[in-house]
Each structure stands twice: as C-alpha cells, then as structure tokens.
Amino acid sequence: MSDAIIEPLPLATRASAVCGHGRVVAPAYPARPVNGGAFNLGSLRAGWNYEPKYNGWRALVHTPTGAMFNRRGQRLSIESEFAEALFRFDEFPEWLDCEALDRRHGVGRGSLIVLDTLDIPNPASGRRPILMNYFERRSWLTARFNVLPVDARPEPGKVYCPPSFFGDQAVEIYDELQAINARWGVPYYEGVVGKKESSLYPIQLRSPDQEFPFWQKHRWAF
Amino acid sequence: MNPNPTIDLSRREPENGVAIADQTAPTSPPPPARAGGIKKISFGAMTKKADTKTAYPVYPDQNKEAALIAARIVERSARFDELEGQLKTDKAELKLMVSPFYFATNRGKGEIPSSVAVHSAAGEVLVSFTNRYPKLPDETPLAFLDPALVETYFAQTFEIKIKGDALPQDPAICQTLLDRLQSLFAEFNATDALQASAGIAPKKNFHEDRHRVLTVEQNLAVDAACPMVAMVKTKGRK
Numbered sequence: 001m002s003d004a005i006i007e008p009l010p011l012a013t014r015a016s017a018v019c020g021h022g023r024v025v026a027p028a029y030p031a032r033p034v035n036g037g038a039f040n041l042g043s044l045r046a047g048w049n050y051e052p053k054y055n056g057w058r059a060l061v062h063t064p065t066g067a068m069f070n071r072r073g074q075r076l077s078i079e080s081e082f083a084e085a086l087f088r089f090d091e092f093p094e095w096l097d098c099e100a101l102d103r104r105h106g107v108g109r110g111s112l113i114v115l116d117t118l119d120i121p122n123p124a125s126g127r128r129p130i131l132m133n134y135f136e137r138r139s140w141l142t143a144r145f146n147v148l149p150v151d152a153r154p155e156p157g158k159v160y161c162p163p164s165f166f167g168d169q170a171v172e173i174y175d176e177l178q179a180i181n182a183r184w185g186v187p188y189y190e191g192v193v194g195k196k197e198s199s200l201y202p203i204q205l206r207s208p209d210q211e212f213p214f215w216q217k218h219r220w221a222f
Numbered sequence: 223m224n225p226n227p228t229i230d231l232s233r234r235e236p237e238n239g240v241a242i243a244d245q246t247a248p249t250s251p252p253p254p255a256r257a258g259g260i261k262k263i264s265f266g267a268m269t270k271k272a273d274t275k276t277a278y279p280v281y282p283d284q285n286k287e288a289a290l291i292a293a294r295i296v297e298r299s300a301r302f303d304e305l306e307g308q309l310k311t312d313k314a315e316l317k318l319m320v321s322p323f324y325f326a327t328n329r330g331k332g333e334i335p336s337s338v339a340v341h342s343a344a345g346e347v348l349v350s351f352t353n354r355y356p357k358l359p360d361e362t363p364l365a366f367l368d369p370a371l372v373e374t375y376f377a378q379t380f381e382i383k384i385k386g387d388a389l390p391q392d393p394a395i396c397q398t399l400l401d402r403l404q405s406l407f408a409e410f411n412a413t414d415a416l417q418a419s420a421g422i423a424p425k426k427n428f429h430e431d432r433h434r435v436l437t438v439e440q441n442l443a444v445d446a447a448c449p450m451v452a453m454v455k456t457k458g459r460k
Binding site: 035213 | 303304306311313315356357
C-alpha cells in the first residue's frame, strides 16, 4: 500500500475565507476557559495570573491579511470596523487571539485587546517556533503592544494587551472592575480570566466548545 | 431641498452574525398627527427592544411542583457548572504535576502500571494514563520531535462514514451497494477496517407525524420503548 498522504476530508466546522491569492483557514479554535464561578481569595491558584475579561467579540486575527474569525472559526463580518487596528500588525506572529471591542457598550470601538498568540511552529518558513508558555508569550506580546490600565478607556483603532495580576491584587482588581463598570455606566468588564503561567496555548480543531482547563473565567452576573 | 432624496438601504447584519444595528443611530421624528388623529410622542431609544426569546406553551403548573423542581435545576446547574470547571482544572493540574514522575518511574519497563496514585487526607486519587490520544489536525505540532520518531510512531488516521439515510431509498440498491463495498474491502484484505453500526430508529417523518397520528396513549407507549432524547436547558432562559 502506498505511503502517500491522503488529503484530509474537509472539516465542516473549519472556516475558510479567500484572502488575497490564498485561502485562509482558522488554524484552531481559540482557547475556551472553564467556568471558575465567583472570584475570591479561595479561587486563587498558585502560578496563575489573572486578566480582566472584556465584553467584546472573541476574534482570531490573521495578521498578514487582517482576516478575523469568531470563536467557532467562522469569518467575522466586522473586519472593516477594525481596519485601523489591523493596520498596526506586523506579519509576525501570524495569528493573534483577540477581543474585538465593537458596539456592545461603545467603549473603545474598533480597538483590539490581544489576549494571546497561537502562532504554531512552522520550521519550514524559518520562523521562530512559538512553543512558549503563557508567561513567555505574554512577555513577548507586551514588548510589542501597550498594556491597557484597567481604569483607562482604549482609544478607537488601537491595539493593546490586557493588564495582568496575581495573588490578593487580582481579587482587589475583580472588585475594582465592577466599580469601573458602575462609574462608566456600561458593562465593559465581565470579570477576570485566570491563566496558568506554565501552560502552552492549546491548538485544537476538535470542537469550539472544548474547554481549556488552564484558563478559568470568573464572571459576575450583570 | 433635494429633489432626489435617497434612502439608506445599507444592510444591517443580524445580531448573532456579529454585526448589529447601530444603536446610536438617530431615531426618526414622530409622524405629524393628522387633524383629529391621536397625537403620539416618540420614545426614541427608550423603545422596548423586541423580545427575541421564543414563547413556548407554558406547563400549567397548578400545585407549583414543577416550578420547585425548575428552581432547583437552575440553582444546582449553576453550582454544577462551577464545580465542573474547578474539577477540570484540578484534574489537569494534577496530571501535569505527576506526569514527570510517571514517565521517570516507568522508563525502560515493558509492562507499566496504568495509573499513579496520589494520597490525600480525603482519600486516594488515581491519575490514569490511557491509550487514547487526540487526533491532531496535522503534523505541525510534531515538527519539533525527531523526524524518525514521528515517522515510526505517527500515521494518518481517518474514518469514512456513510449516511444511510442519504443513500437511495430502495433497499435492494442499498444492499447491492453495501455488498460491493464489502467485496472491495475483502479484495484488499481489509475487511476488518470496514465497521458498521446498525440499529432501528424512527423514520424522518415520525417526529412530526406522531403528534398528528398517534394518540397520547400510543405516544407514551412508544416513548416507553424508544424514549425521545430530552435536554433540560437553563442557559439563555433568564
């Protein structure tokens, strides 16, 4: 029997889009955090960092083309509203996991919060392999994008990294984010997301609903 | 005055299609009242948003027993979701923690124990390592392993499913097709690769017809023999 690779059957759940001369397909579903419930000192885990959870659209961004995909791998129809933000990306990393701030609350419309990068290793292209843990990936990203303080409104069309907290400070910030929502009069924050420092970004195409246990969301009820 | 007024027919996309109608768009002024007509005021942005939740027939819960159970389900589902999330993380953390020990203690052995035990004051927990692996989308994640190792231990895997209800409805044609398929696999000595699961299931139109054709007693009898799958949903039903 031949050893030739058989082309895989098309995956119905994978999105595809024609961008320029090639077909761009979301390489994975974005990491989906498990439900961590309410957040308090008892929720804190050693070796975990906590970031604000923004109320926006989850978007995988293909930086060379500006193509955006939702958490189910489908092409987003609001790319044009992020044209200014998308213009700010270099070609590398190729894929960014973002929160796209659009029309839900009016704060930071057209801006992108870079949550992570899921650039997958591609030795053939000579690019640096991204087999970094969260801590390393975050260091890499924050060297390229400004960190947005929790009490600062994002400017339209800009690209930011979220701030990150750990320990008691994370619990204080959880309360502070709710106070900011009240001051601004909009549901801009939804809670916090905990991320294990040593975890690699999960690359999977099995299901958009598959949860990643090394990310935990702690939402409050509106 | 513009003699050729234009109407903006720019398409708004549905909310679940990500883009939504611009909620800050100026509202139209109220139409002028005709003489003797009812004067109306505009509520603009205060206008009640159309309720998009589907209205289903409500169970006549006269003694409130169903409401009691529903309330318990809502409350316990929320607690269950949270517990499930915490458990998933705890199990993943434990597996990550004991993995180096598992590989170290079993290195070089032919027959290895399937699990690692972790003792605690509350009892023993086993971390079991099974012979089940996720299917990778492609070989890219393996790019940093020794290529010889990848070639030796990894291979493409696939399943081809046949949707029986999409085949021609003539049983004779179906039988011929499946017979030929089996012959083809036998020709390549690959009969074991052909696996089929067969069973009895209601036909396509049963679900709709049962309400029209069957009596309540008949439906209950069918449901006892072939229960309709039912899910109790709590999310998005506030």
